[in-house]
Amino acid sequence: MGNSSKFMKGIMLGAIVGGMLSLLDKNTRQSVFQNCRERKDKIVHLMKNPNIVVEQVKxxxxxxxxxFEQVNEDVTFITEKVKEVTPQVVEIVQETKETFSSEKSKIDE
Known part of the structure; x- marks a missing residue:
């Protein structure tokens, strides 16, 4: 368990160091700060206007x-059509079987 804990600490430390090194680049740093400002502004706006979140959820x-209702209607429609078609398909298969059986018996004679 101790080795696993050290491993996770090493991963976290590596991520922090890597993140800090990437901030040495001016463009990356500006982009990160700009994104943070935009996220902060959006969070503050939503905290002041929780009805926006409620409306989005609704x-x-x-x-x-x-x-869901459309899918349910489609499934119901397809199920009804399958039930309508199934007896017809069974009848066609039965007729085909009988035809092949009669043809086979004619060939055998």
Missing amino acids: ETTGKMKTT
Whole structure:
């Protein structure tokens, strides 16, 4: 267990050192700071306006419900069509079997 703990610490330390070294590049540093500012502004905006998140969740839930209902209707429709077609298919297969059987018996004679 001790070796595993050292391994994880080594990975974390390596990630931190690598991240710090990448910040030596001016363009990378500016990009990271810009992204952090944008994320902070968005989080502050959402914290001040939680109704936005609630509306987005409601909208997404509504879309998922509509999609589920459409899929359910499609499955029901296909199931009904399969039930309608199945007796016809069974009849065609039976007729084909009988035709081949009668043809075979004619050949055997």
